[in-house]
Structure formats: structure tokens, C-alpha cells
Amino acid sequence: MTATEAPAPPVAVRTGPAPHPIRRMLIQRILLGIVTLFIVSIVIFAATQLLPGNAAYAVLGRSATPATLHALETQLGLNRPAVAQYWTWLTGLLQGNPGRSLTGNVSVWSLVEPRLLNSTALVVTAGIIGTIVGVALGLLAAVRRDKPIDHILSVTALGATALPEFVIGIAMILLFATNVWHLFPAVSPIPPGQKPWQVPSMLVLPTLTLVIVIVPYILRMMRAATIEALESDYVEWAQLKGLRKSAVLFRHALPNAVAPTIQAIGLSLLYLAGGIVVVEVVFSYPGIGQGLYNAVLTKDIPTIQLIVMLLAIVYVVTNIATDLVALLASPRRRVPR
Numbered sequence: 503m504t505a506t507e508a509p510a511p512p513v514a515v516r517t518g519p520a521p522h523p524i525r526r527m528l529i530q531r532i533l534l535g536i537v538t539l540f541i542v543s544i545v546i547f548a549a550t551q552l553l554p555g556n557a558a559y560a561v562l563g564r565s566a567t568p569a570t571l572h573a574l575e576t577q578l579g580l581n582r583p584a585v586a587q588y589w590t591w592l593t594g595l596l597q598g599n600p601g602r603s604l605t606g607n608v609s610v611w612s613l614v615e616p617r618l619l620n621s622t623a624l625v626v627t628a629g630i631i632g633t634i635v636g637v638a639l640g641l642l643a644a645v646r647r648d649k650p651i652d653h654i655l656s657v658t659a660l661g662a663t664a665l666p667e668f669v670i671g672i673a674m675i676l677l678f679a680t681n682v683w684h685l686f687p688a689v690s691p692i693p694p695g696q697k698p699w700q701v702p703s704m705l706v707l708p709t710l711t712l713v714i715v716i717v718p719y720i721l722r723m724m725r726a727a728t729i730e731a732l733e734s735d736y737v738e739w740a741q742l743k744g745l746r747k748s749a750v751l752f753r754h755a756l757p758n759a760v761a762p763t764i765q766a767i768g769l770s771l772l773y774l775a776g777g778i779v780v781v782e783v784v785f786s787y788p789g790i791g792q793g794l795y796n797a798v799l800t801k802d803i804p805t806i807q808l809i810v811m812l813l814a815i816v817y818v819v820t821n822i823a824t825d826l827v828a829l830l831a832s833p834r835r836r837v838p839r
Contacts, residue, residue, distance in 0.1 A: 524829060531825060535818040542814040543595075547588045550803045591807065600811075601804035610804045614793060616694075618812065621782070621789035623698040625774045627705060628712035633767050636717040640724025640763070645751065647729060656725075659718035667777050671711045671784040678707060689786040708785045715777055716770035723766035727759035734758070761831045768824025775816050 582590075594601060600610045643652045662670070679688035690704035698705050731737060732755050740750045779791035786792070790809050797805035 524826070527825060527829060528822070531822045535822060538818055539811075539814060543592060543811060544588070546807055546810050546814075547584075547591060550806055551584060551587075591804075595808075595811065600808040603805055604802045605800045610808050613805060614790060614808055614812070617788055617790045617793045620692055620698050620787065621778055621791065624705065624708055624712070624782075624787065624789060625771070625778060628709045628716070628774060629767075629771050631709065632713040632716040632770065633720060635713065636720025636767075636770075637724050637763065639717070640721040641728055641751075641756070643721065643725040644728035644732065652725075655721065659721050662714055663718045667711060667715055667780040668784050670714050671707070671781055674707045674711050674714075675784075678710075691786050692788050704787075708781050708787050711781050711784075712774055712777060716773060719770050719773075720763065720766050724759065724763045727762045728755055731755040731758045757831075761828045764824060764828045764831055768820060768828075771820050771824075772817055775813055775820070 591601065598611075602608060603610050603613055606613065639655055643655045646652045675688045677683065678685045686703055686706045688707075690708055692698055692701060692704060732751075734755075737750055737755050740753075745753075778789055779794060781787070782789045782791035783795050790812065794806065794809045796802075797809065
């Protein structure tokens with residue numbers, strides 16, 4: 503090395519194994535999820551404090567007097583500072599005690615638990631059926647690209663996407679329950695003490711409505727991802743090797759189209775968590791969506807807070823699970839580097 507040459511900069515040497523991408527992703531997402539839920543809890547509590555009207559007046563109704571209102575506000579802790587009320591609610595929630603309903607004077611969890619089970623059955627059923635139908639139709643549209651079946655599926659999916667949930671629900675009632683055929687109940691009030699799967703006929707129309715809502719998104723993503731995979735170099739190379747079309751599709755194109763489709767499925771499941779509110783109200787289905795609607799009408803603040811917090815937890819957990827499955831479906835991304 504001459505005097506005019508600068509010494510080479512030191513090269514960073516990795517002293518330990520690279521962290522596994524799955525473990526790193528899970529740790530990051532769980533920590534972010536906890537922070538997100540904490541922020542959401544603040545927003546939920548602040549929003550319920552800003553609801554018009556007075557919770558104590560909603561409980562007492564027309565019989566309320568200044569003296570009874572003051573006594574009930576003191577009993578419920580509504581006259582305490584907002585920060586103290588929030589801390590009491592948050593610590594109770596973490597300890598499994600989300601409070602008592604203002605309208606029924608019973609544990610909020612005892613009211614929400616059966617509704618949560620009903621909504622879970624509805625969302626899981628619609629999610630499984632919608633995923634299978636959406637993936638199958640998207641694969642069919644990709645294989646028959648620019649053929650009549652592809653155009654029919656694309657136009658139908660676009661039309662279904664433009665319709666709100668309550669329009670689809672009302673159309674299902676008119677078609678299958680009242681005006682055209684009388685195949686299923688027009689409403690789905692699950693009897694108290696019974697599980698949704700014990701009365702499957704009442705699940706049909708709400709499930710069908712949610713399936714119609716989510717299938718277009720999954721179909722379009724599956725179609726686009728499959729077409730992109732079919733136009734890739736590795737698929738062309740597999741075709742040049744003389745592999746059959748079915749082998750090229752299922753062994754080479756489909757595995758690489760799965761990861762983006764999983765993201766679309768996850769987003770659809772998140773959409774279901776919010777969409778059930780409208781669908782449950784339309785069909786009088788006793789889930790957390792209808793429970794949230796009733797709680798807002800009666801200003802039952804503890805019930806509102808618990809249901810919205812549960813929905814936020816579902817959003818966070820579903821996001822983490824979707825990212826995990828998408829990572830597992832991508833061999834190149836799940837290998838430590």
C-alpha cells in the first residue's frame with residue numbers, strides 16, 4: 503500500500519446467528535399490539551365520556567330527580583375525575599372485571615359472553631366458506647383469463663362490492679325468506695340457552711350475507727396473484743420442461759399466489775368483525791354487533807367499552823396471525839439472513 507492510498511474501512515463482522523424472522527416479527531408485532539391496545543383503550547374511554555346525555559339519567563329515565571341523579575352518579579363514580587375513572591376501568595379490565603351493566607345491574611361479561619360466542623360462530627362460518635369460495639373462483643378466473651367466465655366473475659364481484667351489507671341482507675330476506683322462496687327464517691333470534699350450531703337454519707342467511715360481502719375481495723386478489731405467478735419466469739421454465747398444466751398451476755403458481763391472498767383473507771376477516779354490527783341488526787341476530795347497537799341506544803357505557811375493546815383485540819390478534827401465516831407461506835422470507 504502506497505502512502506497515497508487510504509486504509510480500507512473496517513468490515514463489520516456478525517458475531518452471532520441472525521435472529522429468526524418469525525420470532526423477530528412476533529416480538530415486534532406483539533409489543534406494537536400492546537401499545538396499540540393501550541392507545542385504543544384511551545380513545546374508547548374518552549369517546550364514551552363524550553356521548554351525549556347522562557348515563558345516570560339513562561338508567562333512571564323519566565323518574566330521575568336531581569337528588570336521585572346525584573346519588574346514582576356518586577354510586578357509579580361518574581362524579582370522579584376522568585383519569586381516576588379510566589384507571590379504575592382499565593385495572594378492572596385487566597383483572598377480568600369489566601364492570602356492571604348500567605341497565606341490568608349485572609356483570610357486563612355475563613351479558614357479552616353469549617353474544618361473543620354467537621358472533622364467533624357467525625364470523626368463523628362465513629370466513630371459512632368465503633375463503634374457500636373466493637380462492638376457488640379466483641383460481642378459476644385466472645385460469646380462464648379473458649374468457650366469458652372470467653368477465654362474468656369480475657363484473658359480478660364488482661357489483662357485489664358496491665352493495666352495502668344491509669342491502670345484501672335485505673335482498674337475501676326477500677329472496678329466500680319472504681317474497682320468492684320460504685326456505686329460511688327472515689330473522690335469526692337464537693333462543694336463550696341454545697348455541698348457534700343447534701339451530702343451523704338461523705345461521706344461513708346472515709352467513710350468506712357475509713360470504714357475499716367478502717368473496718369479491720378474495721376472488722380479485724387470488725385472480726391477480728395467480729395471473730402474476732403464471733406470467734413469471736419460473737412458471738415459464740416449468741412449462742418449457744414439459745410439465746402438465748395442472749402440475750404447473752398447483753406446484754409452482756399456486757404456492758406463490760398464496761401469500762398475497764392470505765393478506766386479503768385477513769383483511770376480509772377484519773372487515774367481518776366490523777360488518778357483523780349491521781348484519782346482526784338486520785337479522786336480529788344476538789351477537790356483539792347487536793349488543794353494541796343496543797348498548798349505544800341505552801347509553802350502557804361499560805357494555806360499550808367492553809365490546810369495542812374486544813373488537814380491537816380481535817383486530818390486533820387477526821393482524822398478527824395473518825402476518826404470521828403469510829410469512830410461513832413465503833419460504834424466502836422465513837429463512838434467517
